[in-house]
Amino acid sequence: MFRSKMVIIFPLILQLPQLISAAQSKPPICRASLGSSGWPSLSEWAALNVSVSGRLLQPAPPGAVCHPGQPTYNAIECPVVLNAWYGIDFHAGNPISSVWDNWNNDSCLPTLPSPCSGEGYPVYVINATCKEDVKAGIDFATKHNVRLNVKSTGHDLLGRSTSPNSLSIWTHHLKEISISKSFKPKGCDFTIDVPAITAGSGSQMGDLNLAASKENLYVISGGAESVSYGGYLTGGGHAALASTFGMAADSVLEFEIVSPTGEFLTLNECQNQDLFWATRGGGGSTFGVITSATTRAWPAFNFLIATGSVGTLPGNPSFYPAMSYFLSQFPLLSSxxxxxxxxxxxxxxxxxxxxxxxxxxxxxxxxxxxSLTAAVEAIFTNISSTYPGQFEFSLSNVTTYQTFYDWWLPNNGPENAGVELLLGSRLIGADALHNTDAVETFLKGVLPSDVDGLSVELYLLGGKGIADAVPRGGSDAVNPAWRKAIVHAVTSTSWTPLDNAAKSKAIPYLTDVTLQYFRNLDPDSGAYINEADPYEPNWQQTFWGSNYERLLQIKRRVDPEDVFWCYPCVGSEGWEVVGDRVCRT
Incomplete structure (x- = not known):
């Protein structure tokens, strides 16, 4: 069976950063590329393979099995790949595959006719099964000036987990999980008296939630079982119950990482405190490779859920003010x-x-x-009395689940893949939501009445638990905008594969038009780095706010040679994408 996660090939498509000015007087210094004089020899790659016990891979593009001109063409295997292509499991279980096709620049789709080459993928992959494998990859990339890539599941909406002309470290199989009744951070003289779960960074939400549920516990969980723990935590990690327990990064007790200089480090409130702070929300593929993470857990509890809907006929001018009022009540629901x-x-x-x-x-x-029914029905009643006969309402009977996991398991997702997809987002605070005129302007902008098929996701996920969270050590690098947020607003765009004309219109329209309505609604806020537009202007402020300066200082200190580079990531300003290479500016 095919297992999968999301890999994202960033450099080919993201030509958005800055292009090298023709006025520069000297050529850029670039990472070595396949075929260049600086690329390691076959004997050097062979030596690396020996050092990782034969776990160095040179994978063919996964779609190549459907292309008769490719060495891995297989007429029997091709239909199997085609069938699996639109589900995440296939991509997560492949060492180089991307869940969303645009991140490898559509370089080898299984559908015909289409081109096929390995130019959008990493050249070599270390299938890491221990921290020593990770260190071997870091050391090799540093010595030979090779671009380094890190992938777990590839569930990355910004394209940070794949890159051409690179050596990739695949952490997907770092999956060991253990649970304890309390936790003593290494190097500390105290014990934290809470349940704790320690998991390899390649563990996925499905693995973690299952393990926790067997001990009658709950952990802060991403919404899809394919999400891997390491990347989820480095972005902050929102969750259905974050408004009660805080962001996932707020619950971290300790990390084990391999640093940019190849050191095995323990990060907690007693040692390597700056890196502990930065890794909790400062973004992945930046400060090192996480090999394991320990977070607190909570005793399981009953979980209540009701499905609600509001509908109106086409052309109803009351749609916008009614929905604006509805959103203005989200801070109350959150409270x-x-x-x-x-x-x-x-x-x-x-x-x-x-x-x-x-x-x-x-x-x-x-x-x-x-209490759940009364709160929602009060909002529906107000809309009904204000706009009599114009809206239809539905609120299902509240269903009680014995644990969060009982609801999450059949309802997590979505797990779709194999399409062109770009997301954008904004964190919206209570003050902005209370301004119904501004909310109405926002809705008219992102959901114009003369365009069919548009929708926007407005997740009520913020609130007291995030605002009042006290992470170990007192703080972490989670975007400060989360502390004031009530809503995580998300939109997306897509286009037909290989349709460059459509793509060239869709991406700037998302960034410059649709998302500008998001920014206008709460200008002083920001966005969630794990679900955002990589083309976001002023991305440093948008993704990290006042934390960025400290994050940059830590990055410069622990990784002065930028062994880890991705875009848009902390410290990426010193490099740019030139063709399929990264070069110093």
Whole structure:
């Protein structure tokens, strides 16, 4: 069976950074590339293979099995790959494959007719099964000036987990998981008296949630089982219950990493404190390779959920003010402990409205089925009385799940893949949501009434748990905008594979038009780095806010040679993409 995660090939498509000016007087200094004089010899690659016990791979593009001119062409295997291509498992289980085709620049799709080459993929991959394998890869890339890539599942919406002309470290099989009733950080003279789960960085949300549930515990969890732990934590990690327990990064107790200089380091509040701070929210593929992470867990609890929807007929002018009022009540819902994953659809030729799941953990006597129903129905009642007969409402009976996992397992996802996809997002605070005029302008901009098929996801995920979180050591590098956020607003764009004309229109429209409405709604906020537009202007401020200066200082100190480079990542300003190489500016 094919197993999979998301790999993302960044340099070929992201020509958005800065191009080298023709006015520069001397040529750029670039990482070695395949075929160049600086590229390691076959004997040097063979020696690396010996040092990692034969786990150095040189994979062919996964879609090549469908191309008769390719060495790996296989007429029997091709239909199997075609069938698996649109699910994440196939890509996650392949050492170089991308979940979203655009991140390897469509360089070898299994669908015909299409070109096929390995130019969009890493050249070599270390299938890391221990920290020594990771160190061998870092040391080799440093010695030979080879671009270094890190992939676990490849579930990366910004294209940071794949790159051409690179040596990739594949951490997918670092999956050992253990659970303890308390945890003593290494080098500390105290024990943290909470349940803790220690997991290899390649562990996925499905693995973690299953292991925790067997011990009647809950961990801060991403919404899809394919998400890997390491990359999730480095971006901060939002979750359905973050408004109660904080971001996933806030719950980290300790990391084990391999540093840019090849050292095995333990990061916690007692040692390597700066790196401990930076790695919790400072972004992946930047400060080293995480090999394991330890986070706190909570006793399992009942979980309440009700599905709600609001609909209206096409052309109803009340759609925008009604939905603006609805969103203005999100801070109130958040204060009651309620979260929700929501989709708002434009008032187009079919209908306009909202649908979502309202969720409430039973963590106090006040959290009951009645309290959840009453809070949502009060909003529906207000809209109904303000706009009589114009909207239809539905709120299902509240379902009680014995644990969060019981609900999460059949409902996590989506797990689609094999398409062209680019996301954009913004964190929206309570003040912005209370400004109904501004919210109405926002909705009219992102869901214009004359365009069919548009929707925007407005996830009610922020609130008290994130605002009041006290991570170990007092703070972490999670974007400060999260501490004021109530809503994580997400939109996306896509285009037909290999349609460069459509792509050249879709990407700037998302960045410069659609997302500008997001920015205008809460100009002083930011975005969630793990689900964002890599073309975001002023990305340093948008993704890290006031934390960026300290993050950059730490990056310069621990990785002065930029052994780890990705875009848009902390410290990436000193390099740029030139063709399929990265070069110093």
């Amino acid at each position: 009651l402990g309620i979260t929700s994953y929501n989709s708002f659809t434009g008032n187009t030729s079919n209908f306009g409205g909202f649908e979502g799941n309202f969720m409430l953990p039973v963590t106090s006597p006040q959290n009951t089925s009645a």
